[in-house]
Amino acid sequence: MRVTIKDVARECGISAATVSLVLNDKECRVSEATRAKILRIAAEMNYRPNHFAVGLVTRKTHTIGLIVPDVGNFHFAEMSKAIEQECRNNGYIVILGSYGESDEQAYAYFKEFIDKGVEGIIFAKPMLVELSEKDRQCFALAESASIPVVTFEPVEVQATVGVVSYDYEAGGYLASKHLIDLGHRRIGCLTGPDNMISSVARREGYKRALAEAGIPFDPTLLYEGDFAVQSGIEALPHLLGQGVTALFTFNDMMALGVYKAARQYKLKIPTDLSIVGFDDTFLNEILEVPLTSVTHPADSLGKESAKRMLSLIRGEASYEGSLFPPTLMVRGSSVRLRV
Amino acid sequence: MRVTIKDVARECGISAATVSLVLNDKECRVSEATRAKILRIAAEMNYRPNHFAVGLVTRKTHTIGLIVPDVGNFHFAEMSKAIEQECRNNGYIVILGSYGESDEQAYAYFKEFIDKGVEGIIFAKPMLVELSEKDRQCFALAESASIPVVTFEPVEVQATVGVVSYDYEAGGYLASKHLIDLGHRRIGCLTGPDNMISSVARREGYKRALAEAGIPFDPTLLYEGDFAVQSGIEALPHLLGQGVTALFTFNDMMALGVYKAARQYKLKIPTDLSIVGFDDTFLNEILEVPLTSVTHPADSLGKESAKRMLSLIRGEASYEGSLFPPTLMVRGSSVRLRV
DNA sequence: CTGTTAGCGCCTTCAA
DNA sequence: TTGAAGGCGCTAACAG
Numbered sequence A, B: 001m002r003v004t005i006k007d008v009a010r011e012c013g014i015s016a017a018t019v020s021l022v023l024n025d026k027e028c029r030v031s032e033a034t035r036a037k038i039l040r041i042a043a044e045m046n047y048r049p050n051h052f053a054v055g056l057v058t059r060k061t062h063t064i065g066l067i068v069p070d071v072g073n074f075h076f077a078e079m080s081k082a083i084e085q086e087c088r089n090n091g092y093i094v095i096l097g098s099y100g101e102s103d104e105q106a107y108a109y110f111k112e113f114i115d116k117g118v119e120g121i122i123f124a125k126p127m128l129v130e131l132s133e134k135d136r137q138c139f140a141l142a143e144s145a146s147i148p149v150v151t152f153e154p155v156e157v158q159a160t161v162g163v164v165s166y167d168y169e170a171g172g173y174l175a176s177k178h179l180i181d182l183g184h185r186r187i188g189c190l191t192g193p194d195n196m197i198s199s200v201a202r203r204e205g206y207k208r209a210l211a212e213a214g215i216p217f218d219p220t221l222l223y224e225g226d227f228a229v230q231s232g233i234e235a236l237p238h239l240l241g242q243g244v245t246a247l248f249t250f251n252d253m254m255a256l257g258v259y260k261a262a263r264q265y266k267l268k269i270p271t272d273l274s275i276v277g278f279d280d281t282f283l284n285e286i287l288e289v290p291l292t293s294v295t296h297p298a299d300s301l302g303k304e305s306a307k308r309m310l311s312l313i314r315g316e317a318s319y320e321g322s323l324f325p326p327t328l329m330v331r332g333s334s335v336r337l338r339v
Numbered sequence C: 001c002t003g004t005t006a007g008c009g010c011c012t013t014c015a016a
Numbered sequence D: 001t002t003g004a005a006g007g008c009g010c011t012a013a014c015a016g
Helices: A005-012 A016-023 A032-044 A051-058 A074-089 A103-115 A133-144 A168-181 A197-213 A229-241 A252-264 A298-313 B005-012 B016-023 B032-044 B051-058 B074-089 B103-115 B133-144 B168-181 B197-212 B229-241 B252-264 B298-313
Strands: A063-068 A093-098 A120-123 A149-151 A161-163 A187-191 A222-224 A246-249 A274-279 A292-295 B063-068 B093-098 B120-123 B149-151 B161-163 B187-191 B222-224 B246-249 B274-279 B292-295
Touching: A005 A016, A005 A032, A016 A032, A051 B051, A063 A074, A063 A103, A063 A298, A074 A093, A074 A298, A074 B074, A074 B093, A093 A103, A093 B074, A093 B093, A103 A120, A103 A133, A120 A298, A133 A149, A149 A298, A161 A298, A168 A187, A168 A197, A168 A246, A168 A274, A168 A292, A187 A197, A187 A229, A222 A229, A229 A246, A229 A252, A246 A252, A252 A274, B005 B016, B005 B032, B016 B032, B063 B074, B063 B103, B063 B298, B074 B093, B074 B298, B093 B103, B103 B120, B103 B133, B120 B298, B133 B149, B149 B298, B161 B298, B168 B187, B168 B197, B168 B246, B168 B274, B168 B292, B187 B197, B187 B229, B222 B229, B229 B246, B229 B252, B246 B252, B252 B274
Parallel strands: A063 A093, A063 A120, A120 A149, A149 A161, A187 A222, A187 A246, A246 A274, A274 A292, B063 B093, B063 B120, B120 B149, B149 B161, B187 B222, B187 B246, B246 B274, B274 B292
Antiparallel strands: none
């Protein structure tokens, strides 16, 4: 059985209340002598407060919940790491939930985490344009428990939701403009699911760049993928059929799929086809033809979300949400169109 | 304020003790009628027991701690995911710690997690041949708190440590034998740090395969890497200087580095150089020349470790440790030596 | 400056 | 078959 505050008190010949006072740095009122003594003895006895007892009375747990679709995924893995570090540096620990594909599962985590007394939840879900019923329930649950939630995309719910977002539209614009500037006119677009906020935004950016350059938007150049490698493999033949000379894929994984398929078709990247990806994963530098890509810094986003969370917990709601700007990393996969 | 057991009791016109009894499925002693009523009302009121109150009295938290070097890393990300899932399926949640490079940090996590009342810790640290002082302290801490620890490599400490291990030696053997069978005699070996159990084991496997084939062991064919891409880049020129025709890298990341360097040297893989990696990450299929690699299933290892943990917690210490066997995925990067 | 007194919400005897 | 009482370890208010 661990040493309790009473043990320390007894050892000091003093009351538990005073020990508590000192150990929690409450406004002094305690003589330097006893304070020092308490500190010394507590350390000697290796006293560590019981988390449950403290939680029971203070309702503070110094724990935040992190819910992601898949920790096994690059982006979320890095993000988790950053969140974890930032929280830790501020005395918080992170409990983790990977909900896979299921909204039910995510909801179950919300419930469980709230039961466990998390002080806030970072919900790293790529949101749909139309929030699902379950999603709403998640936010409602958090609200009824009055704990803050941080998401990475704007959601219109009345709960205390902080948003740390990324400018997907600008990212889409940047990638497309880059290809246009290189002389490409028929630019294929391998999108994510059409009901996903971040995918729609990227597409808007693509359209804006086209419009600005006076290139008519051709819907047949769009191919709806699902962010997995396989999408890239499937998309390429279709888009080649449309005579594209360049391709903007909404993430790097799909670009990898395109690389793979391109080899089958004996297509040379970038001479036969320029490609721009999105996410700028570390792989891009290692590929035989390094992939030009839009940065999407999981670590910065994660860190910021954790900061946001902490400030929400502290009630500094004033802390304004940040919109991360994209930048483009130009590498070998995108070149000027040969005429 | 959430609904408490007293609220439920009042609503039922019954005592809190009885409600507790029913809700925890304690040996009946309660009439079916009241039991049903309690259950119904508790559900209606959406009663959820207070985790801290429960923890305070039962000392059960249904939480396990997971400590990894880096969640951002592929292998550990996948492993975390598997652990998380298995735990969840058994009613446990996972709190996460990513200790980076520092043993201090890992120790700090041990301390914190134990304070938070975890029932066990999965310590996914690639162990050194010689345990560090801090490592020992970690195990000692867990032992003094009498909570079980699961590691992925054998450690000789007297604490309650379960081991879920992987046969690195056999993996090293498999990779090397494959290259030998293809006619290679001068096989470079890009190792991990020499003080790492798993690296030493792979090297032993490599030596065993050589010995078996009657090829003398040549230490100049060894290059000590650190499992990062950069190591591969640096190792290649050195090993080429030794006239190797094939290369066994102790993980896939370093193999990627070799690929990258090989392009600079205008070296064709596999015709000029055969390569076998280790870990069999999903990337290997996507590379321009798919990488032959030894499987090292993070998910199975993770799942098994979670199972092991749970059985240790339940006191079923009999549950024997498992030694995962390696298999070789042969792909395009390794071919018969041309004479 | 320090101690006493009450709980926080729940579970577990023990008595009825 | 049920209820009352005590206590888990800690903190917060109020006395001294």
